[in-house]
Structures are given as C-alpha cells and as structure tokens.
Amino acid sequence: MTVTTYKWTIKRYHQAIEAGIFDDQSIELLRGDLIVMPPEREPHAYYNTEAADYLRTLLGERVKIRDAKPITLPNDSEPAPDVAIVKPLGEVYLEHHPYPEDIFWVIEFSKATLSKDLGEKKDIYAEAGIVEYWVVNLKTPQLKVFRDLKNGEYKTELTLTTGTISPLCFPDVSVQVQRLISKT
Template identity: 70%
Template sequence: MTNTAYKWSIDRYHQIIAAGILDDRPVELLQGEIIVMPPEGESHAYYNTEVAEYLRALLGTRAKIRDAKPITLPNDSEPAPDIAIVQPLGTVYLEHHPYPENVFWLIEFANATLKKDLGVKKEIYAAAGIPEYWVVNLQANELKVFRDSIDGMYREELTLTSGLIQPISFPEIAIDVRRLLRS
C-alpha cells in the first residue's frame, strides 16, 4: 500500500483559510502541499526587519516591500517569502496577492530552511518566471543570487560576501551586500 499526499489547489487552499481552519498557523502552499513554517529565530527576524527597512529607504515609492506575505504562483503554490519586492499596485492587492508578473525579486533568509530555500523554493520561483531570487545564507554569511529564469531554471547563480549588487529591475540602485549580511 502506498501513501499519497492530497494536493491542494490554490482555490481550495483559500477556502480552508477563509473557513479559519489554519488560523494561527504559519503555513504556505508549495506545489499543492501545505507546509508548516518553522518559528522565526532571532537572527532571521532581525535580518528580515533590517533589510526590509534598508530596501524601503533605497527604493522609496518605486516598489512595495512585503514582509512574509503570500504571493500567488501558477503551480499550486502560494509561498510567503521573507521579502517580496513587488509593483506598488495599492488596492489591487485587496483582490489578490501579487502574481509573478507583479514581482521584481524575492529574498529569503535561510538558516533552518536553507535546504528548502535553495531547493524546492528556488525551483518554484524559477518555474513561475520570477526574474530574480536571493537567498541570504545565515549559516555561511553569504548571499546567493539566482537570475535569468529560462525553462523553469535559473541560468545565472552568484555567491557574494561583499560589494554592491544591482537588482535586474532597478539597475540604478546599488545594494550593499554587507548590509544584507550584517545589518
């Protein structure tokens, strides 16, 4: 006898959220599976808050910085990336979470979730056509940058520990990598 996991569609996932079944549980939908997110440690919470503030100051009104809020992807996934830099569409987000075409880039801070962030999440984001994905590896104190999503895979991968990086969507903005690693 084989065990089969039930796969949730985004619509069914929204129905159980609306019904209050998942209240007070930090979860996200990844490829049809409801995943319970681990509690946020001190370093994760600190870096997430500081980097979000740094990006708000750099980007101003050109983008909306969403902290740990869902994005809706076509592959039965509704992850909640640590930081989503999205189009500033105002009340449109009352109707739906940002879609891939609304996302400039995503950032995850990884300690306990490093394997998931560099594995299934990277695959989901690439398959959805997210143009840029950054993972701040808190274990190794490095920034992993994934760009150029083609056929569901990122073709460019950088590992940085210092210097400046310009996001694809905002090449006029220079982000200090050390601010991401040692805010």
C-alpha cells in the same frame, strides 16, 4: 496498500483559510503541499526587518516591500517569502496577493530552511517566472543570487560576501551586500 496524498489547489487552500481550518498556524503552500513554517528566531527576524527597511530607503515609492506576506504562483504554490519587492499596485492587493508579473524579486533569509530555500523554493520561483531570487545564508554569511531565467530555470548563480549588486529590474540601484548579511 498505496498511500495517496491530498494535493491542494490555490482555490481550495484559500477556502480552507477562509473557513479557519488552519487556526492561524504559520503555513505556506508549495506545489500543492502544506508546509508548516518553523518559528522565526531573533537573527532571522533582525536581518529580515533590517533588509526590508534598507530596501525601502533605496527604492522608495517605486516598489512595495512586503515582509513575510504571501505571493500567489501558478504551480499551486503560495509561499510567503521573507521579503517580496513588488509593483506598488495599491488596492489591487485587496483582491489578490502579488502574481509573478507583479514581482520584481524575492529574498529569503535562511538558516534552518537553507536546503529548502536553495532547492525546492528556488525551483518553484524559477518555474513561476520570478526573474530574480536572493537567499541570504545566515549560517555562513553570504548572499546567493539567482537570475537569468531560461526555460523555468535560473542560469546564473552568484555568491557574494562583499561589494554591491544591482537588482535586474533596478539597474540604477546599488545594494550593499554587507547591509543584507552583516550586523554592522
């Protein structure tokens, strides 16, 4: 017997959401597969909120910071990154979630989902053309930065525990690594 899995398209996924099929369960769509999101624990919520607030002060009105909100990608994926730094397009987002061309970079805070965030999600973001992807490893406090896209893959990977980093889209902004990975 052959096992066949059902692959979701973005369109069918949105129809199912509209119909209330998922009953407000926390899920995301990755390459046509529905992924149930683990419950968010206190450290994850803390770092996510603090980082989003910090980036809002650094970037101001130049961007819109979206916390755990979906982005729509062409590879039948609609993940909800912990923080998405996107173009401030206002009411356009009433019609659709940000597309890759609307996204400056995304950040995931990761402990339980570290292997997925450093593997499958990194690949999905790169394939979709997200120019920069950051993963805050909450197990061993460090920031992983993926950038320099070429042929759907990130060619540069940085691991930072101190200092500052400037996002590719905002070279005039210095983000203090410690503000993302440390309680203090």
